[in-house]
Amino acid sequence: MNQEFTLTIFSENSIGLLNRITIIFTRRKLNIESLTVSESAIKGVFKFTIVVNCEEHNVKNLVKQIEKQIDVIRAFYLSSDEILHQEIAMYKIKTSSLLESNLVEGIIRRYNARILELTKEYTVIEKTGHKAETQELFEQLKPYGVLQFVRSGRVAITRLKKEHLSSYLENLEKEHRQPVEA
Amino acid sequence: METLTIEKEKTTEKKIQSMTGSDALLQSLITEGVSTVFGYPGGAIMPLYDKLLDYKKEISHILTRHEQGAIHAAQGFARATGKPGICFATSGPGATNLVTGIADAYMDSTPLVCITGQVFSHLLGTDGFQETDVVGVTMPITKWNFQVTKAEEIPEAIAKAFYIACSGRPGPVVIDITKDAMMNTFDYSYEKCSYIRSYIPEPRVKTPQIEAAAKLINEAKKPLAVIGQGVILGNAEKELLAFVNKSGIPIASTLLGLSSIPNNHPQFTGRVGMHGNIGPNIKTNECDLLIGIGMRFDDRVTGVVSKYAPQAKKIHFEIDKAEINKIIKVDAPVLGNVKETLAQILDFIQPDQYPEWLAEFEACSKEEYNRVAKEEVHPSDGKINMGEVIEVLNQQSKGDAIIATDVGQHQMFSMLYCKFKDTRAWITSGGLGTMGFGLPAAMGAQFGCPDKKVISISGDGGFQMTMQELGTIAYNKLPLKMIVLNNNFLGMVRQWQELFFDERYSNTPISSPDFVALAASYKIKGETVNDRSTLKDAMERMWRSEGAYILEIKVAAKGNVFPMVPAGASVSDVIYGDEHK
Numbered sequence: 179m180n181q182e183f184t185l186t187i188f189s190e191n192s193i194g195l196l197n198r199i200t201i202i203f204t205r206r207k208l209n210i211e212s213l214t215v216s217e218s219a220i221k222g223v224f225k226f227t228i229v230v231n232c233e234e235h236n237v238k239n240l241v242k243q244i245e246k247q248i249d250v251i252r253a254f255y256l257s258s259d260e261i262l263h264q265e266i267a268m269y270k271i272k273t274s275s276l277l278e279s280n281l282v283e284g285i286i287r288r289y290n291a292r293i294l295e296l297t298k299e300y301t302v303i304e305k306t307g308h309k310a311e312t313q314e315l316f317e318q319l320k321p322y323g324v325l326q327f328v329r330s331g332r333v334a335i336t337r338l339k340k341e342h343l344s345s346y347l348e349n350l351e352k353e354h355r356q357p358v359e360a
Numbered sequence: 361m362e363t364l365t366i367e368k369e370k371t372t373e374k375k376i377q378s379m380t381g382s383d384a385l386l387q388s389l390i391t392e393g394v395s396t397v398f399g400y401p402g403g404a405i406m407p408l409y410d411k412l413l414d415y416k417k418e419i420s421h422i423l424t425r426h427e428q429g430a431i432h433a434a435q436g437f438a439r440a441t442g443k444p445g446i447c448f449a450t451s452g453p454g455a456t457n458l459v460t461g462i463a464d465a466y467m468d469s470t471p472l473v474c475i476t477g478q479v480f481s482h483l484l485g486t487d488g489f490q491e492t493d494v495v496g497v498t499m500p501i502t503k504w505n506f507q508v509t510k511a512e513e514i515p516e517a518i519a520k521a522f523y524i525a526c527s528g529r530p531g532p533v534v535i536d537i538t539k540d541a542m543m544n545t546f547d548y549s550y551e552k553c554s555y556i557r558s559y560i561p562e563p564r565v566k567t568p569q570i571e572a573a574a575k576l577i578n579e580a581k582k583p584l585a586v587i588g589q590g591v592i593l594g595n596a597e598k599e600l601l602a603f604v605n606k607s608g609i610p611i612a613s614t615l616l617g618l619s620s621i622p623n624n625h626p627q628f629t630g631r632v633g634m635h636g637n638i639g640p641n642i643k644t645n646e647c648d649l650l651i652g653i654g655m656r657f658d659d660r661v662t663g664v665v666s667k668y669a670p671q672a673k674k675i676h677f678e679i680d681k682a683e684i685n686k687i688i689k690v691d692a693p694v695l696g697n698v699k700e701t702l703a704q705i706l707d708f709i710q711p712d713q714y715p716e717w718l719a720e721f722e723a724c725s726k727e728e729y730n731r732v733a734k735e736e737v738h739p740s741d742g743k744i745n746m747g748e749v750i751e752v753l754n755q756q757s758k759g760d761a762i763i764a765t766d767v768g769q770h771q772m773f774s775m776l777y778c779k780f781k782d783t784r785a786w787i788t789s790g791g792l793g794t795m796g797f798g799l800p801a802a803m804g805a806q807f808g809c810p811d812k813k814v815i816s817i818s819g820d821g822g823f824q825m826t827m828q829e830l831g832t833i834a835y836n837k838l839p840l841k842m843i844v845l846n847n848n849f850l851g852m853v854r855q856w857q858e859l860f861f862d863e864r865y866s867n868t869p870i871s872s873p874d875f876v877a878l879a880a881s882y883k884i885k886g887e888t889v890n891d892r893s894t895l896k897d898a899m900e901r902m903w904r905s906e907g908a909y910i911l912e913i914k915v916a917a918k919g920n921v922f923p924m925v926p927a928g929a930s931v932s933d934v935i936y937g938d939e940h941k
């Protein structure tokens with residue numbers, strides 16, 4: 179049965195690694211639903227967050243193939259109930275439609291969105307939440323004319339009590355420094 | 361004590377010297393112990409080729425007749441010697457000509473370091489002359505690849521390349537170097553790589569895994585072990601032998617596992633897979649414990665997966681975590697280099713013997729001999745058979761030769777009938793099944809093992825794919841022995857057409873040049889054998905000849921390889937080939 183999984187991948191910052199990782203998906207004809215890459219809390223270590231729909235045995239193999247890449251430090255997969263995640267969406271509407279009716283303001287309030295920028299011509303609204311929530315706001319704003327709508331990839335944080343990576347890295351370094359003769 | 365510390369100082373002392381990127385590359389290779397390189401020059405790699413002249417004493421460069429020949433030669437060299445194979449190619453078409461060999465080496469875990477020239481760094485991404493995105497092209501088929509655009513990156517890139525190619529589960533690495541990086545000067549120093557924090561080549565052996573596996577082994581009544589190339593790659597032949605002897609377990613080999621244990625070992629029951637032996641294939645579905653050792657349950661081994669040993673508990677000795685449960689779910693994975701895990705499990709297993717269980721294999725062998733092998737190997741009349749040729753070769757070699765094959769029926773016959781005494785004596789393209797592999801791979805093996813008899817066995821089709829390497833063989837006076845089994849067909853495909861496509865022989869009849877005359881034009885000796893009565897003597901002449909020799913043997917046009925597990929069938933649904941006779 180297909181299920182949504184979030185993969186977290188920690189890697190070195192090396193050129194071409196993103197390509198190596200996405201090839202692993204495309205070769206198995208798996209579609210990447212969302213992808214975010216940025217530096218992690220550990221300096222020099224990069225974090226990929228990838229969302230994919232597939233069966234659990236697929237994702238298990240996927241993670242092992244990803245971890246097999248030389249520049250990947252660790253890769254994990256988590257099911258939806260093991261993570262908290264957010265996406266950010268931005269909507270550009272004509273400022274006139276905001277001013278002409280107070281309905282738009284009501285929508286912004288109800289959806290816990292906020293106004294980022296307001297000019298004579300346009301207004302930019304921002305909302306964070308799950309995809310379904312940001313989508314819903316889009317549907318609500320649509321009748322008032324949305325000039326642009328953008329949504330980020332997912333950022334996710336685990337519900338685990340411990341951060342594995344930093345202790346993992348520390349152990350690695352410790353073991354490596356141990357003299358072999360000892 | 362004193363000498364020890366002095367030595368240590370020597371190795372850690374970094375000598376710094378100003379030199380060009382090309383010099384640095386060659387110095388790095390020398391430090392890594394390289395003395396043979398296969399390659400082909402061209403524009404982007406010219407600075408490196410120029411410098412080769414200055415290192416003639418240390419590095420011999422073998423100019424092949426095609427880059428594909430260079431990389432297959434590097435593969436043959438690596439498989440025969442256990443050292444990494446090195447090849448050079450220029451940018452664009454030179455590099456793309458390597459691709460088949462890189463893919464082949466990736467599938468068969470062969471350690472290679474491929475150096476490709478690249479256009480000047482300022483031309484990258486401009487569709488410059490002979491610019492190909494080599495890193496992009498080879499990404500899915502390399503263990504690691506890297507583009508060098510500055511001379512000073514060369515030592516570290518090369519050090520990493522060797523470490524990655526050779527450690528853990530080996531594989532091919534590509535280093536793409538821009539022309540300016542080869543030409544620019546920098547302060548060179550070299551440090552071998554032995555650690556990359558994001559890369560764990562050998563998972564640490566976990567004793568509980570060993571114990572769990574040992575428990576299954578000790579409880580088993582009908583165990584069967586399938587040996588793969590991992591044993592050879594891990595230099596674990598001795599450990600395997602000790603394990604096999606103590607456990608008493610019947611063993612079988614995958615295509616690439618051959619020669620890891622002499623095939624006259626009393627517990628050796630044959631080969632598994634599509635054209636494997638009846639015994640181990642059928643018994644796979646009768647054993648109560650199946651042990652994979654350094655193998656990866658390829659679909660040519662398993663047949664249809666759902667019907668592969670469903671009754672058996674399974675153990676998997678494997679170095680690559682990604683192979684565990686990839687295809688076959690196992691009860692007891694044993695992660696680690698088999699050299700360590702096999703050695704460690706020895707203390708946990710009881711000595712045992714399985715005479716009755718082994719006798720069942722023996723009965724299968726007899727049946728196979730009577731229904732398949734007898735007529736193949738000792739036919740009463742008609743044209744020469746491929747299996748028969750291998751048997752005559754065995755009589756000559758006594759198993760003391762390196763055999764490199766191409767891909768097709770002759771490959772399967774070689775697998776079924778070749779005898780091996782020593783390890784690393786069997787070189788064939790397994791995972792990719794690359795026609796054209798055999799001749800250049802044999803050539804590379806001969807460069808690596810100049811004192812060994814190296815025999816290449818090809819079909820008339822595959823030989824024509826890379827036969828330009830006759831030029832390399834002749835020029836270098838290699839004493840390579842070449843057998844071409846000529847059936848005037850692309851035999852293996854023809855066999856499938858016969859069995860599964862109503863004998864519609866679409867594009868499988870193939871014509872050939874006069875191979876002996878062709879070889880003669882390179883001043884290589886040889887002869888054609890048409891008749892059974894002259895085969896043995898001709899084989900002996902080839903064996904005794906000083907230099908290279910080609911033996912073209914005209915074999916039956918429509919011979920078939922059996923036994924066979926048809927695609928999509930269970931391994932126990934073997935056909936003998938005599939069913940409709």
Ligand SMILES: Cc1ncc(C[n+]2csc(CCOP(=O)(O)OP(=O)(O)O)c2C)c(N)n1
Pocket residue numbers: 766767768769770771793794795796818819820821822823845847849850851852853
């Ligand atoms: C490069 C490549 N192209 C095509 C194939 C498909 N193929 C597999 S076996 C075979 C026939 C080989 O014929 P030949 O070399 O004459 O050997 P034989 O089977 O007759 O022993 C072909 C075409 C392949 N394995 N490799």
